[in-house]
Amino acid sequence: AQKITQTQPGMFVQEKEAVTLDCTYDTSDQSYGLFWYKQPSSGEMIFLIYQGSYDEQNATEGRYSLNFQKARKSANLVISASQLGDSAMYFCAMRVLWNQGGKLIFGQGTELSVKP
Amino acid sequence: NAGVTQTPKFRVLKTGQSMTLLCAQDMNHEYMYWYRQDPGMGLRLIHYSVGEGTTAKGEVPDGYNVSRLKKQNFLLGLESAAPSQTSVYFCASSYGLPIDEQFFGPGTRLTVL
Numbered sequence: 280a281q282k283i284t285q286t287q288p289g290m291f292v293q294e295k296e297a298v299t300l301d302c303t304y305d306t307s308d309q310s311y312g313l314f315w316y317k318q319p320s321s322g323e324m325i326f327l328i329y330q331g332s333y334d335e336q337n338a339t340e341g342r343y344s345l346n347f348q349k350a351r352k353s354a355n356l357v358i359s360a361s362q363l364g365d366s367a368m369y370f371c372a373m374r375v376l377w378n379q380g381g382k383l384i385f386g387q388g389t390e391l392s393v394k395p
Numbered sequence: 396n397a398g399v400t401q402t403p404k405f406r407v408l409k410t411g412q413s414m415t416l417l418c419a420q421d422m423n424h425e426y427m428y429w430y431r432q433d434p435g436m437g438l439r440l441i442h443y444s445v446g447e448g449t450t451a452k453g454e455v456p457d458g459y460n461v462s463r464l465k466k467q468n469f470l471l472g473l474e475s476a477a478p479s480q481t482s483v484y485f486c487a488s489s490y491g492l493p494i495d496e497q498f499f500g501p502g503t504r505l506t507v508l
Contacts (some may be wrong), residue, residue, distance in 0.1 A: 280485065283437075287475060301508075310493075312494050312495075314496065314497075314501075320499070322483065322502050322504075323499065323501050323502065324438075324485060324487075324499035324502075325470055326496050326497075326498075326499075329494065329496060330396075333495050370438075371436050373498075374439070376491065376492065379440060379443060379451070379453055379454070380426055380428070380443040380445050380451065381426060381446070381489070381491060381492075381495075382428060382440040382443060382454075383430075383487075383497055384427075385437025385438050385439075386437055387435070387436055387437055388435075388436075
């Protein structure tokens, strides 16, 4: 069975500091995608970053990077230089194409609060 | 290019009433999905479609029906609403590879009294 686990229900970080949000996944498939989405208090789902199972380099998108450790089945999100606007829920998700049309399997999320 | 749109944004129903949620996308995506999000949880798949005229059940399909008569539209119906269906509903669409991002609509907040 595929599963995403986010073990940090809530995190605090000081503005301008870096923070790591943890994500571990479980799948026996070789081909899959790992995603991070941000959900601010307004409710929309905002795509942040993607990592493919065959990608050897860690993905980066601006201040976001994904620390992909395939052997450990972890896909942690690193946010550098945190900003007040980063305060939100963050969801890690996995996609395996053959599973129910390639649905996204979500973790329970981590609520990040950035302190000024 | 509007992306994924959902109608309505908010709705309050009484138990037993019916309604239809409309999702539209203008990106020519084959795959479309309906998810629900309950408090403190990630999204769970209700139904999905891998192309025009096709639909299939997801993880939590009971009490819902869907139709995809046109490629750009995916409708979610509640025939007899129950309080357990109080949730935020998200529509998403994508191309068909694991690397492909799913694009989400803004969500519909439904309350069933």
